[in-house]
Amino acid sequence: MSSSGGKIPRVLIVLIGLLVCSNLGTALVAFLVIDRLDERYSTEFNKAVPGLHELMLLAQESTNTHRAAGNLLLARDVSESKLMWTRLEEVRQKELDRLTEVFSKGPVSAGDPMAPLWSASHTYNQSLAEYLELVRNGNRDVALAYRLDKLRPSFDLYQQRQREESIRLNFEAMQSNREISAQAKERQSLLLGFGGWPFLVLIAMLAIFAVLGFVLWKQLRSIENSEGTLRTDRSF
Template sequence: MKFGRLRFVIILALLASNLLVGVLSLYFLRSMEERYTVLFDRSVPLINNLRTLTRELGSVQRLARRISDPQNETDWPALLPQMEQGSRNAKQHVTEISSMELIKDDKHVATMLETGRIYDSRVLEFLALARAKRISEANQHNIDVLRPTYDLYMDSLDNVANYVEREGNDLRARYAQESRWFSGLLLAVAGWPLLAVIVLMIVMGVLVIGLLAAVFFPRLFTAKTVPV
């Protein structure tokens, strides 16, 4: 009767442990899915926006080189508005990037905004020289001022992109570590019957060894009397 009751308790414990493992696994998988979704939604659009901004700034700089070439004088009426519009688009784009959740408080963003502000002012100076048809001065301004500022701007964008990449790698590493820890926990919960059997076998082995020792070596268990 007692054995049947014990067997019933063991079966209930096995069912409960299996249910617990299933619930914990489902919860952890949903949690990891949500985390990776958030990571994807925060990182990928930001990287795409940085690429778009880099492309826009490259277009502005190429237009500056074309405008400062006297051989393209017939194209100036079309090139000047294109460069101005491209600079305006880049300025709006960098403002949107700086407000994105992942990087809005990072120090590299402040550098990017400051460098972008300087570059925009240099673009306006270049356009003013070009509209005044002071092409030689515009060309010299492009070489001495605009292009170096553009290079600094690109460096600041690279720093932001590197920061985003590091943040993504750090989060993935942390998620992987949590996954390994949780897998070990599930293994411990799922393997408790085996651990219980091992402990029971150890206890039984100790009892058997003690019993055999008591039978074959009774002197070991005989209390020594102290003579008066």
């Protein structure tokens, strides 16, 4: 009986050690998993949000360029015309710089999601260059007709492609967010299961101890009954 009494505390000590190691391991794994998810989320966020921000700025700057180009036909004298040309050059340079940032990887290839926006920006800039050439040459009536028939439709298409690209980037960001959230929930369940297995072992061991205790009690009762029977027989 003394040896059995010595084994039980050692088993409990081992179990407590397993619990501590399991909790430490769970905490370490949880830290690594959360750090990895945070890194991936930051990567997706840094890809989507700046892209959306650049597109918003591009939409504003392309509108400024188109408006400044149209104002050239409203100049009343040479000095006012020079001011309008200066204004146009400033806003157009901002738009071109923004396009460079949006297409930071260079010209897109066929099948690229950004190909429609690239094509629309190229078409609009060609139309704008032709329109500005007409204005420089003093062909105001021809320039006005060209602005309405060619430049304005190409600008409308340009803006439409900007909106479509913004929607696409926003959708990709939301989809990535859903995927990362689903992975986080799945890994959370795994971590909870990993961290909880020692408690299941503890419950199982308690159940085993209870069964062994019951069996031992039954044996002791049987021995006591046998000894009582022997004493009774001897008394006779």
